[in-house]
Amino acid sequence: MPEDIKKDIEDARKKLDGKDVDYEATLATKLSIAKRVFSREKDFILNSSSFQKFFSENQDWLKPYAAFCFLRDFFETSDHSQWGRFSNYSEDKLEKLVSKDSLHYGVIQFHYYIQYHLHLQLSEAAEYARNKGVVLKGDLPIGVDRNSVDTWVYRNLFRMNTSTGAPPDYFAKNGQNWGFPTYNWEEMSKDNYAWWRARLTQMGKYFSAYRIDHILGFFRIWELPDHAMTGLIGKFRPSIPLSQEELEKDGIWDFNRLTRPYIRKEFLQEKFGATWTFVAANFLNEYQKDCYEFMEDCSTEKKIAAKLKSCAEGSLLLENVDKIRNDLFDLLKNIVLIRDPEDARKFYPRFNLEDTSSFKDLDDHSKNVMKRLYYDYYFHRQDNLWRQNALKTLPVLLNSSSMLACGEDLGLIPACVHPVLQELGLIGLRIQRMPSEPDLEFGIPSQYGYMTVCAPSCHDCSTLRAWWEEDEERRRRFFRSVVGSDALPPSQCLPDIVHFVIRQHVEAPSMWAIFPLQDLLALKEEYTTRPSTEETINDPTNPKHYWRYRVHVTLESLMKDKDLMTTIRNLISGSGRSCPSLGEAAEKPQIASSQAKIPTATQQNGAPQKQAIASCN
Known part of the structure; x- marks a missing residue:
């Protein structure tokens, strides 16, 4: 490599060596340098037999991807609906764009070149890991971005007017809205889920195992309209709705009352105080005395947000725009039933409908009927449908590669899920603070x-140290019920506590014990100087959360830390999980702490072929 490029790489390495990852600057720098290298070696690389083999085996996805990248940069947006005549994908348009006679063929080649080198690097890393007895575990996300190459090329496989999310839970009272379009499973089934099979086949080239993100989505998905910003007003797809005939037989007939936001003057005065008249004048119509409905131009969450932004720019009355927006959203969600947008005679119970004032103001008969139908809809009538749905789709994934499949099965778990996972031989996930048993606050690893x-944690929640420090009441209950101590727990998650929790997990009967690197680093006090709140990788309850976490310790320094390696080695070898190279006599862990000793874990194991794995997420 030329000296000038080597120098630029080293300069960029120093410049980008920040506490957090600057993705935009990093990507721009890497692409700039890659283009310079490409200009020097493109003829040699692109004419090599190795590249020709790669291109031949991957052109089905490689050509559309290269074209997508070119068009994204040319139009300066990944929103392919703004690409003019290229908005609608076609094979003819693609072939002309990637043709050797195309004016833009050089740019297309560059994207081929980048993917080729990424393939070589990942293949080399995977082979090195295998030779060292290390498993690489890939991730299969539940959704794809609505502005992606997949939705451009295979638009028919996605319900582009919808969004994927999760219903409300302990961590997100308004549910979650991830923004991905939901899958058109009916269309996917026509070619035996070829899109999924291709993805798994490709992953199998590099990984020995993979995680199926939100495996519940293969049973049913929480589907939201694309005009939603929060995650509450959704419905499960597929699901058996409540029919108009069914409701009428139970004496429910005023569907406008149940499906439209229930807004009364006293609600407005209570929520908005002195600004209630301003809010009413700009967002609501009074259709009868003290009864209101939303204006048409603010009848959805996205419309409300847009209009509120416009109003706030021209008014001094709106001091707390976020609060007003959230309160308006609450009013919009003050309903009992959701009418199916594709069939007006079908309805879905609004999640947590008993919490709404709309429900509370119903007569007793209507309340009793809606409560019964609510619990039937969410907890009984869908079980067989969801079971059959999973048994159609999941085996396709499992049979598409030789990788070991693990399912992320956290959240609101239908009764049919665990029996299906057992039937298919799928591995589930257990996070101690999010137990699958509804009657437990903390899981019992043993x-x-x-x-x-x-x-003890994963990339989708706070680290063990951050969780310990952010929730005092749960920390006390954990210390009492899990650690077994009536003493007041320390406010900081000390290394002894981390050691206790990790030991619980390595001694568990689970096939795999996997630990985020942050939790392993917390075994030693010198690695806990960074605020624990900065170690959380992803917050799925916050749609604006930006993944920027970067480990604050270099691998070179960790490789020299004999004390930490000894501590981890002893945890593994003492648990029965060690492979022969770790089967050394356990030494006393070197963890310094001025606090009283934490009681030792007492779980017994004996399950064969268990593995302990560190995860860098």
């Missing part, structure tokens, strides 16, 4: 089944 992955 009681986990063998067909599970156990972990």
